[in-house]
Amino acid sequence: MSCSKDDKELAGPDLSGVDAAVRPQDDLYRHINGTWLKEYQLPPDKVAFSSFDEVSDRVQEQLRAIIEGLEDPKPGSEAQQIRDVYDARMNLDEIEQLGMTPLEDLFGQIDAAPGKPELAKVMAELPLGGLIGMGISIDRKNSDAYIPEVSQSGLGMGEQYYRKPELASKRAAYRTLLESIAKGAGFADPAGMADRVLELETRIAAGHWDNVKARNTDATYNRMSWTEMVALAPQYDWDAWLSGMTERPKNLFDTVVVRQPSYVTHAGNLWGEVDLALWREYLKLTLVRTYARYLPKAVSDANFEYVKVMNGLEKRPDTWKSAVAVVDDNLGEQLGKLYVDKHFPKEAKDQVLAMVDDLKAAYRENFENSGWMSPATRAAAIAKLDKIQAHVGYPDKWQDYSGLTITRGKLIQSLRAVNAFESKRSMERLGTPVDKAEWISNPQTVNAFYAAVFNRITFPAAFLQAPFFDKDAQPAVNFGAGAAVIGHEIGHGFDDQGSKYDGDGNLKDWWTPEDRAAFEARTAKIVAQYDPLVPEGLAPEQHVDGKLTLGENVADLRGLQMSLAAFRIAEKRRGVDNPDYRPLFEAWARNWRNKSTDEYAERLLTSDTHAPAEFRANQVVRNLPEFYAAYGVQEGDKLFLAEDQRVTF
Known part of the structure; x- marks a missing residue:
């Protein structure tokens, strides 16, 4: 990624949470985030707070301002739908009266x-x-x-x-x-x-x-x-x-x-x-x-008591947060249209697409030089890579919601109407051509996605902001944060499940048996790496399920490995032959900053396909030679992993 300013004038990685007492060779995650982890106190209405939540909270405030700014909307309009659902959720007295x-x-x-x-x-x-x-x-x-x-x-x-x-x-x-x-x-x-x-x-x-x-x-x-x-x-x-x-x-x-x-x-x-x-x-x-x-409270209070036990939540979130959430969950596209009008960071789109190009170039180079792939599988992998499409920001075409009826003052009746509307629309797809341009996310969603049946990566508008993307950050920072996420999503196309789909999104075996066996030998080593890991503060039996998290772990590893390679490509364009990888690794570790209740952490271990944040930061880098070189990691350091146990693709 080219840059018009000297790197010294650009923002480096966020080091505000660094704990200098922790060596990066022993624990990169706590070296970068240790002070923050010690000092940050979870609000009583949150079960977790991560970099994603940091952005989500910012977006939630923006959505609230948008919704509350919809004064006297036109009857039957999408603005009226949004405001009526929001107001119905806010009116607790009406909810009690309706029983x-x-x-x-x-x-x-x-x-x-x-x-x-x-x-x-x-x-x-x-x-x-x-x-x-x-x-x-x-x-x-x-x-x-x-x-x-x-x-x-x-x-x-x-x-x-x-x-x-x-x-x-x-x-x-x-x-x-x-x-x-x-x-x-x-x-x-x-x-x-x-x-x-x-x-x-x-x-x-x-x-x-x-x-x-x-x-x-x-x-x-x-x-x-x-x-x-x-x-x-x-x-x-x-x-x-x-x-x-x-x-x-x-x-x-x-x-x-x-x-x-x-x-x-x-x-x-x-x-x-x-x-x-x-x-x-x-x-x-x-x-x-x-x-x-x-x-009414007799029911909603009981539900909250259950949530407290399951997740460790101490306080019910403010009603406005619940009201924004119910609009976002049920009228997300209508709300997203208003969001991008006010808050889409248009300058980030070109930056993201440039990163996508560099990541695809890195993947191509990786496949071309992959000694464990046969020529046939290598060619098929490159063909699939070339067909990957990117959706960035928001849809070119919005859905029509004129047939949806929202009833003012009737929250559950309105939510039932949304459910019926979406169910009918889904059923009407049968027998029609697949809409290949359809978005799988709303623009205000703070996340990124890969859809195997579309062979497509998606980066919604709300995701395109710090700490994931920053137009005023050093290239290494954006490659360690945003580009690593792009690489992760592309990596899902080549993880244990996504690799079973071809470039057209069909479940079709394009591997030779020998190459599939070689791939699965690598993924078995990844399972073995993650299975014994126990998040700090939990009991020994609360360990990661290496098989459940395999796809995400492969995508994490591929993503950072390819982000490093893409960074080299971008730096070479700028005339830099020996880039400093440390800011990239620091941004990577900052990406996964996270604090949660023990109850929530335990719950995720049983159901989440992602590894806990500390291992997404630490376990991945243990496999990468650039990490060993950047920090001089040696045998005896806690993040040192014997070479015969390391995995790269």
């Missing part, structure tokens, strides 16, 4: 169903996942077409919470939640209802695939006819369920992908075995739990 009336019509439909076929139809119509979920996805083996995907569903917690003995306290908290919200909703026998529903959910969870198996893109692609799927679970009322899901012609569902076939069989058996009365209780209590945050 449970926003859900009473749904309770009535559940109670009125005379048998299981009718209840299956009602379940599909409800704004919740139900026992079996279905969505419209891009066909992973034909990325030009949409296909229905059927998946496991039906739980209020992750499946591991129902079965692991060490999570008994979390189960007890969930049991308390169910009883409390049943009581708050006015249901008869809340204690008995909670016991029965928890026992049913535990039975549902017994058929769920765990998080590691569920992320396997091969195992979850099971294409079959509707008839074949019905044969997996003949007890389930499939036709009634589909009629509640959509009014689209049934022939559009002649072919489906079943993500977890054994679960479908399990769920069908349960549907046949469990009596109608319990299914009614389960659906009603699931509805209350789904909308608990937006119901």
Whole structure:
């Protein structure tokens, strides 16, 4: 990346949190962030605070100002939709006065169903996942077409919470939640209802695939006819369920992908075995739990007590933050359109695209010089790399929301309308060409993405700001922060799952068996590196799951490895042959600054596909020769890793 100023005039890495007592050779993460980690106190309304949260808080304040500035919006306009949802969430008195009336019509439909076929139809119509979920996805083996995907569903917690003995306290908290919200909703026998529903959910969870198996893109692609799927679970009322899901012609569902076939069989058996009365209780209590945050205090307070136990939260966030969040979650694109008008950092877009070019050049050079890849696999990898597209900022075309009806003063009714609108729009995709330009994120989202079925990386507008990107920062800083994230997202195209897709986004094996084996030998070493890692302050049994986090760990390693290479390319353009990598590594470590409650950290270990922040910073650099050279890392230093254990690609 070229630069018009001398590096001395540009901002270096943020060293405000440095702990000089910690050597970078022993702990780069705490060397850069140690003082901040000691001094920063988590606010009582946060379970974690990271570099991403630092930017998200800034964006949240901007969104609040935008929303509250929408005075007297035109009726039926997107501005009116946004303001009405925000005001309805802010009006706590109105929420109390409405009580449970926003859900009473749904309770009535559940109670009125005379048998299981009718209840299956009602379940599909409800704004919740139900026992079996279905969505419209891009066909992973034909990325030009949409296909229905059927998946496991039906739980209020992750499946591991129902079965692991060490999570008994979390189960007890969930049991308390169910009883409390049943009581708050006015249901008869809340204690008995909670016991029965928890026992049913535990039975549902017994058929769920765990998080590691569920992320396997091969195992979850099971294409079959509707008839074949019905044969997996003949007890389930499939036709009634589909009629509640959509009014689209049934022939559009002649072919489906079943993500977890054994679960479908399990769920069908349960549907046949469990009596109608319990299914009614389960659906009603699931509805209350789904909308608990937006119901009267008797229910919302119980929900917050549960969140406190699960995440270690001490204080409920201010109502305005919840109001911004509910608008962002449900009217995100409409809000994003207003956000980019005011806050899109346009100067960052060219900078990001230049970094993308340098990263792709680095990846190309890496593939061309990869000794472990055969010529055939190498050529296929380069072909895929060349086809990667980048979305930066915001969509060129916005969705039309004129058909969405938001009811002033009726929050849950409006959220139900959003759910129905989006479900209908999703179903209408079936039988139409795939919109390859469709965005997978809102512009105000502080994150970055890779979509395998599009072979595309996405960097929303809100992400393009410090500490990730800064037009006034030294090149090394932007390469250690923003470019490493770009490299990470490109790396997902070549991680343990993304590498199974070709350049057109199709699930297609383009590897020779020998090259795949060589790749998996490397990923096995990465699993072995991460499996024993325990976050500071947690018990020894609270260790990283190397298989669950494998894809993200590969992307982290590839991302930083390629960011270093891209930095060399950019520096060579400027006439610098021996760049100083230390500012790049310092920016990298600053990227992962993070503090969280122990409860939240423990929860993420069971479900998050990312490694904890300290290991994203430290474990990656242990593999890279540039780190050893930059800091003179030697045997005996804590970050030293024996050469035969190191992995690069």
